[in-house]
Amino acid sequence: MALNLESCDSLPPDEEPKLKYDRMGNDVQNILLKDAVSCICVHTKFICLGTQWGVIHLLDHEGNIVPITQDGKDKELQAHAIAVNKISVDIKGDYIASCSDDGKVLVHGLYTTENTHSLVLGRLVKSVALDPYYFKSGSGRRFLTGDNKLTLYEKTFLNRLRSTVLFECEGNVQAIAWHERFIAWASEVGVRVYDLQARCSLGLIQWEKNTSTSIEDYRCNLLWSAANTLMIGWVDTVRICIIRKRNQIELQTRDVTEYLVDPVYTFQTDYFISGLGPFDDQLVLLGVPKECDSETGKAQRPVLSIADYKDCEFCEVSNDSLNIRGYEEYSCNDYYLDMLIEENRFFIVSPKDIVVASPFDIDERINWLVEHGRYEKAMAVLEEVGGKTSKHSLVVVGVQYLDHLLIEHMYEEAAILCARICKNDKVLWENQVVKFSNVEQLRAISPFVPKNPDYALSPHIYGLILTEYRVIHKDAQGFLKLIQEWNPKLYNIGIIIKEVLEHLLTTEVDKNVYLEALALLYCYQKKYDKALTTYLTLQHKDVFKLITQYKMYNVLHDKILDLMTLDSNKAITLLLEIKIPVEVVEKQLENHDFLLFQYLVAYSKKEPNGKYHGKLVRLYAKFARDKLLPFLKCSDNYPIQEALDVCQSNEFYPEMVFLQGRIGNTREALQIIIEQLHDIRQAIDFCQEHNDKELWTDLISKTVDKPEYVSLLLKRIGNYVDPRMLIQNIKPGCEIKDLKDSLAKMMCDYRLQLSVQEACKVITLRNYFDLHEKLIIGQQRGISVTDDFLCCVCQGRIIIKDLSNASDLKVYNCRHSFHIECLPDGAQCSYCTVCNAVKM
Structure with a gap:
């Protein structure tokens, strides 16, 4: 039976619980109708239940009665006259021991009558503990009792019992915990730890006394959680102690015990502690709130807390308020907590109720997570165990999660999840895609559907997605992107082409985008001519890629102008690569001078045969005047007169100078330089280049009446002609700037020229006589x-x-x-x- 519990207000309402709670049923319910529980001891084989009427019941872990005597006839053991205070079981589960305020101590064998005892001590016996190895012969068959002293009983020669008082206690011994060689017990002053092997006390852990509470009124809870770890919960304080062995230096320098008790953790709680135990690396505490209910004035519900403590900081991670029967009438001492440490299973006991707390198994945990909408966590748990349990699978939970996301209109998250759970399952994919189609959100799932043809869905699924892009979302760019990215084997190309053509007949919106998609579809169908026509209609530059990729050279002759208009550079490169006859290109471009010019420039660089240089002169003059003169200088394949006519009609004087000089009309060229360009320096350079006396005469005659020109001539003419030619033609009274400097420069240059000429004459004569002598010697030689x-x-x-x-x-x-x-x-x-x- 599941137990109703309330989460503590300090935790979020959707916080995943650490434990599940079930009320123990079966025979336990009959026992509780007639009697009340006074103590419990849980063993891996069974449960021992002590009652207020002194009866001990043996139960399985489900609450069913197990025979308690060897013959199987007795289902209960009337061990005491009044309430059973404590029950202890050896680790094998062969013997049980109990004690009561009736002064009686009972050691009972479940499978044998040997080594059983029934002692009447005549004192209030609050606690008893069997040696964990009591079942072993040779173990001494030891057990402990606690009243106003701690007494050890052990079997001696002739099966007699020998009692040894280990300690005279300060008050009654409230609790005893025995593990291997160590015994811990609690009295009114604190907790002592005793080393049975060394027969000595390891020390007293004193408990702080509070003015508002008395430790004698609260049961001390002792538990060995590991070989050397002792857990203590008393009043509202938790202490965790480690029994450690002293090092050799300590043992040699002082007279001390071999072991010592080291309290490593101490924590205060907000409630009185009824029990404690380990839960993996955490701590479980059963407690009762200190304050009564403000409305009823009665006790509040007991709480079961799980806390972290290993980092020296007590931090509750879970706090469950338990709906125990009759909790209003119970105090801290009425509750007990025992456990199966290996199974992390906890038994919470009150006089009239037994509740079992245990971790959720994997399916229960997933159920809780799904019920509370924690799908992502549920899937993570499933992935940790391989994606499947006995009741759940990653796919089923994932589909539930996906449905939830669609209801919440979280379509992108649902699409991502779909890819995560469907993987390569075609049927599962198609079922989920239909859900997206029903809410018109196929666009959200489109990036995630399988695109590998080996795992492809039915073609109509991809067709649905493309249709939704086009019709519902009117997302032309998204439609085009899918056509570009998807393998055409995924869908029926013919159907998509038909739908696109029908769409283009009904609207002009995004027409170019759909035409581009149509061109791609034609390519997928290998109808490259239709694709080419569509690209040209679009003026789309992918047309060049199409032509090159599929070698569509035979269809270019009548499309040269379209290609050149689209991208002249790419078109020219293509035309030159596939060697379309230049005559064909020229004819196509005859009315488009600039395109023809671009083509002929590129053609003349690749095929420098000069065939079209005459036409290029005219086109350079029209579109690239700055490049005309370099072209004229580097080419010999144009009609000079035609070029001269072009330059004259456009008044391109520098080009006219070059052409006149090239055909020998140097005097006309010089006249253009002087009269049109007004560049005396270029005129001087021109005369120097041609070194013609007549040119110098013309230059002097045309410039001698311009004083600013005369100054420059005086400075530069001395190296080339007799300066007297210039000086004699200067008109009297002409004012010449820098005349003195110009004359000095002229005379210096003239003298230098004479000196150079004289030196050249000497060298020439010397060379002549040397060679003549060498010739005569050679001719006279035999x-x-x-x-x-x-x-x-x-x-x-x-x-x-x-x-x-x-x-x-x-x-x-x-x-x-x-x-x-x-x-x-x-x-x-x-x-x-x-x-x-x-x-x-």
Whole structure:
């Protein structure tokens, strides 16, 4: 039976609970109808329940009665005359011990009558503890009792019991906890820890006394949570102590016990403590609020808290208020907490109720999370365990979460979740896509649907998404993006093309965007001609990519103008790459001079044959005057007269100067420089370049009446012509600026020119005489004639031994030799016929 609980106000209402609560049913309910619980002891095998009437019941963990005697006949043990104060069980679960205020101590064997005892001490016995290894033979069969002293009973020779008083207590022994060699017990002054093996006390943990409370009125709760860890909860204070072994230095320097008690954590609570225990690395506390209910004046509900304490700071992470039966009438001492530490299972006991607290199993935890809308956390829990439990799966919870998100209009989050849970499950994907379609939110899911053809959904699903973009959201750019990104194998291209064409017939809105998408669809259908036409209609630059990618060169001849208009640079590059005849291009562009100009410029750079340079002169003059003169200078393939006519009609004087000079009309060129350009420096440079005396004469005659020109001429003419040509033509009375400096510069230059000429004359003469001398020496030098020499005409030997057949010889400086009779003019031949033939 699930227990109704209320969350503490300090925690958010949707905070995930740490524990679930179930009221123990079955036979326990019958017991509680007739009796009331006074104590409990939980073992891994069973539960021992002590009642107010002195009866001990043995139950399984579900609350069913288990026979308590060896023969199985007795289902309860009337151990005492009044309430059972304490029950202890050995670790194997073979023996139980109990005590009561009737002065009786009982040790009962569940499976044997051996080593059982029934002691009547005649004192109020508040606590009892069995040796954890009581079941072992040779263990001494020890147990402890606590009244006004702590007494150890152990079996001796002949099965007799020997009692040993370990400690005379200050008041009654309230509680005892035994673990291995250590015993802890509580009295009215505090908690002591005793080392049974060393037979000595390890120290007293004194409890602070408060004026408002008396520790004798509150039960001390002791628990060994680990081998050397002792937990103490008393009144409203928690202490956690570690039993540690002293180091060798301490043992050697002082007379001390081998072990010591080290209280490492101490915390104060807002309630009186009824029980405590470990919960993994946390602490569980059962308590009763200190204050009574303000309305009824009665006790409040008990609380079960879970707290962190390992960082030396007590911090509650969970605080549950429990609806225990009759809680209004109970105090702190009426509640007990026992546990199965290994299972993190806690038994909360009141006189008339037993509640079991335990962690949620994985399915219960997921149920709670889903019921409270914590889907993300539920999915995270499932992912930690592999995505599936006995009752839940990641997909089922994910679908529930997705439905919730759609209801809340959180479409983007739902789309992300859909990809997370559907993965490559086609059916699951399609089912969820339909949900998005029902709320007209396919646009939200479109980035996440499978795009790999191997895991593709049905084509109509993708068609639905594209239609929603176009019809419902009127998102042309989004539609185009999907067409660009999606593999065309995902949807029926023909159907989408038909829908786009119908759409274009009904509206002009975003027409160009849909035309671009249509061009892509035609490409996917391999209808490249339609795609090309569509791109050209759009004036879209992807047309060049289309042509290049699919080598559509055969369709370009009638589309050159369209391509050039769209992007002349790309069009020209394409035309030159695929070598479209220049005549075809020229004809297409004959009425579009600028486009033709751009093409011919690029063509002339790649094919410098000069065929169209004449036309380029006219186009340069029209569109790039600054580049006309460099072009005229670097090309020899244009009609000069036509170029001159173009320049004259446009009054391009620098170009006219160049062309006139090129055809030899230097005097006309000089006249243009002087009369049109008014640039005396260029005129001087022009005369220097052509070095023509007549040009200098013309220059002087045209500029001598301009004093500002005369000054510059005086400075620069001295190196090239006789300065007297200029000086003699200067009119008397002409005022010339800087005349003195100009004359000095002229005379200096003239003298330098004469000096250079004289030096050149000396060098020339010297060189002449040297070479003439070398020539005479060479001509006077003899020529060696050997037996190997042959006549170059008859190929006969020149030197023979038989003098009767010898003839006169002629040997030239070129070392060719002849018989006199073999030469055409005989001895009168003054040249070598072989060398002369080569020259000719």
